[in-house]
Amino acid sequence: MQPQSPPPPPPPPGRESKGGARGASARLGGLPRWSLWVLVGVLLLGFVLAGFFPSEPREDLTYSEFRTAVLDGQVQDIEIDNNNGDIDGELEDGTLFTTTGPVDGGIPDEDLRILRDQGVEVSYVTPSPSFIAAILPYIIVFGLFIGFFIWMQRRAQGQMSGVMNIGKSKAKPYDTERPGTTFDDVAGYEGVKQEITEVVDFLRHPEKFAEIGARIPKGVLLVGPPGTGKTLIARAVAGEAGVPFLSVTGSDFMEMFVGVGASRVRDLFQTAKKMGKAIIFVDEIDSIGRKRGAGLGGGHDEREQTLNQMLSEMDGFEATEGIVMMAATNRPDILDPALLRPGRFDRQVVVPLPESEERLAILKVHCKSKRLAADVDLNTVAKGTPGMSGADLANLVNEAALYAVRAGDDEIHNRHFDMARDRVLMGQRRESMALSDQEKEVIAYHEAGHAVCAAVLPHADPVHKVTILPTGMALGVTQQLPEERHIYRQDYIEDSLVVRMGGRIAEEVVYGVYSTGANNDLTGATDLATKMVREWGMSERVGPQAWSGGNQVFLGESMMASKEYSDDTARVIDEEVERILREQQQRCRDTLHENRNGLDLVARALLERETIDGAEVSRLIELGRGTAEELPERESVTTD
Template sequence: MSDLPPPPPPPPPGGGRGSRRPNKSARPAPKSKFEPEGSSNHGGGSGETKTGFPKWGWWIIAGVAVAALLVPSFWPSDDGTDLTYTEFISQVDEGNVGSVEVDKGSGNITGEYTNGDTFNTTGGGEAGLFEGDQAFLEESGVSITYDAPSNNALLNLLGFMLPVFLIIGFLVWMQRRAAGQMGGVMSIGKSKAKAYTTDKPSTTFDDIAGYEGVKQEISEVVDFLRYPERFKEIGARVPKGMLLVGPPGTGKTLLARAVAGEAGVGFLSVTGSDFMEMFVGVGASRVRDLFQQARRMGRAIIFIDEIDSIGRKRGAGLGGGHDEREQTLNQMLAEMDGFEASEGIVIMAATNRPDILDPALLRPGRFDRQIVVPLPEADERRAILEVHSRDKRMGADVDMETMAKATVGMAGADLANLVNEAALVAVRRGSKEIERIDFENARDRVVLGAQRESVIMTAEEKKATAYHEGGHALLATVLPNGDPLHKVTILPRGMALGVTWSLPQERHTYSKEYFEDTICKAMGGRVAEIVVFGHLNSGAANDLEQATGIARRMVREWGMSDRVGPQAWSSQQQTFLGDDLMSSGREYSDDTAKLLDEEIAKLLTDQEQRAKRTLTRHRRGLELIAESLLEHETIDGPTVARLIQQGMIESGEDAETLDDIILR
């Protein structure tokens, strides 16, 4: 409902009434510009081309044999004249027929005239001649011979051998299929790493906007792979492993590929899940094969994405030391200790959960260095937006500087998605170029969710939503330590019936006053309904959940309670890591638990009372904001401030500027 940040990291810019707004995350990874090697041999060798009689040749031979056996039976025996049986009897009666040959099998009659010409006719009856016609032919002096159908030895043999051939073919097919399956089983221990070409790597540091500090920190790896003799001369040792740590979508994988592109060496890419199979020992075998491939390539970079899937703390599960994941991790640790830095092999890995990695994986000599890839700053966001806008037709009113300031907390993947969404909005709008309004609509869609035009609210629900969002908007405007209000709407978006959106500022630390104002603003919708209607509904559920979460962390983790003092108590016990699995899961006494609960409740109650006093004082301003929302459905921050000033003037208070209404 309100803009409630779960700090740190910087808070999400929107919230909604009536339901939880789904968390926004950046999933798409940067697309690789490398081309896979043409050879399937990961070791770089050339495969041999198998030669021999093609399989389809046997089908051709079989077809020719069948045609040779069957087709001749359909060919005519001669080119004689075709007669009907009646015409044949007439010719016999006239004395023109000298001899005939009757085929008892088909009933066909082949004859010869007295002048030597031949003819063909279809006989009658089962024997080829009707009863009485044979005597008539003999009386007429026609020589009659009968041809009994002879058995075709080849056809008989084929009919006998066909079932045998089918059985033999089925057995051969089963044998080949079993051999293929056995081949797949025998190769299950091979690494699934994808190898990329080294002759023309196209991804470099120039393709990555921003992150100058990160690129500077990993540039020494590039220098080592390019000029290893410089490091050998002075005796320097380059880190064997580099761990890229950062939120999803910040470009960790792209940075690793850029290192390979700058160094011009082989690049083996694999994910942590590629090592895991249902068979025990497969992961360790694939780790060994991966490092063997890297050694055959000479100088190479091994990149393991999402290493946390195999690098969790050992002893965490219930499988003991024989757990498949632990064996894979043990083999990786051994391989990383098994080669020297002079071999020219560097391991890079990426994760967004470094806290769950095994300490042995992070010690010096393995992953010596952790490089943080944070969310981009304003200048970096502007550069990223410009990179993703290169191949798009942009309007003259698009200001990337303004868009960069309005996208605080977005990662590189989020910004790429924002530019693409703006292009889609422009196409739906029928425009031939992307304009500022398209970026605004795309940002609203990405941050707040798509507008749900199918939702039809009753007049009472719409009025309650207007006052609810008006309470959030009023407090976001008058409270001095929160983020500035951007816009407020009662149009259903995403899972919410209304949204109040504040633009988060560039912050790296948060004060106690900031959190108190955030909690107070979260209570604004609930308190506004109490002040105006005198009753509550379920629309404040998400607001209370976010406010309680912030208050709990203030008291338990950040030491912002005078009674609790400078103590930090973790709010979650990650028992799946194996830490204190058999313990009660709580590190403090019952008295401390009671004190924590009291402080959390007091913090929430105090801010609710503060919100009630503020909204009561600005009751007229709240009414004007609600009326404007019912009329226009969406209003911006400056309009809300003007309405608050107007309400104070109507109430008899002096409010010439916005600063006069800010509570200090």
């Protein structure tokens, strides 16, 4: 019988439901609190405006019409306003009227005489403003003054509440009532799922482990390259176990105030303990879990205090309490050793880049909501994307969908996946870049040199596509599709060096001079040859010795470390790197001389069509070998 799930966690302190006291104070009778102030304002405005509108309707007359009515004996009495000269009166038939008389100097004496002769009763009034109109300016000023102080008080309270809550954890809780992520949502990675199934079993059936005396690891560290789905796997563990999930990133602990990180760590673990069973997930833990005291001048004091508090909290609870801590990083080499010792993060689960079958499963997940054409073979796409992570594959599918929309198609075709793969691997094509004919020919022979070496050498990766169109940061690209490999033999690495040098040597064979286009090729070849000698033991003179790459993570760490080898050994390493590069350069030169006709054919095809595929490269090389005597003489543009 499965144990009952723990009750949902109580709301955090200071937060109550809408039906509580806070909700009753925030709303009155189902209306917002500010509606009362709006009602008061409307009533006040009604009282003010009432004094400016006449209580009885009156007929508007011009002064000339009023004077004519007086001469005709139709006016009974009038009332003259001393402030603005307005005249209100009543006609003999009872009609009320109003008109505007002269303000400066009052009514002319002649008009007054006419009024007396006609027997019109004349009275003068000086109206005083109403009480509300009189005090309205004072009310407005006083109201603005009070409102300003209320706003300042609320702002201060908000800042104080923010300061008081600054030590609270920023973890996002995902309880069991929300739709959870399970292992079915994680495509592939069956080995990883199997390895962390123990955590799920412990959270579901802790009594089985308690009976036999077994302890589940307190911490599980997910290690893998970016984009492999470490966060998704952690959520799937919580979804399978049916327990609350607290997610936080390493940077959420850091703040400008001293001691805030440690306070947030304490609050995080206290929140987890209140939930009973829970999973605490810290993403990018390397931001706070770096080695203490490493680098020039020591470590960051606030970061170290946060790490010390986390280590203390992990020692403060037992594994039988039902709290499991999970973390993710792609740099386990920079983590503090205290984090990785038994009793803390004592289990590391490697989440590698997906294999071909796993890539196929990931592609199927991302293509569920996409409309695919009949010519799309996801198995072929999966085999043609080695080294891509789950995030890369999701981006690939989205790019293919975008290309389909741009082309006006209602389905995603295979050509759209090819275009998306080229976009992801090689970069965006630069249509606006204009090259001269001379530069195009140099680039064509450069890329043809890479392509010929890759197609001829037995251990090199096959050629997929060659183009002389400016793409990404390169003026031309030779794209190879590497096969699925987990170890690299020396003959494969040596052929890779030959392929890297193919562009530079092709320029030497054809033109007799070099260009700057081989800068990136030489950098990669030198780095590869250095690793052969210093790290992989592929040099007879150096022998079976290996040293690290020498790239220290922290500034100043190399100053504190002792020298790994003597100056004589460093000289031997440099000589061996130079020897390997020169030997592979000569191999490349011999290869291109043997396939000179194929080199010319590939270069001409690139100049004519700008882009050719790997099958066309192989066909042109075979054509060059079989019909060498029938090829016309090569015409080239000189570089002078």
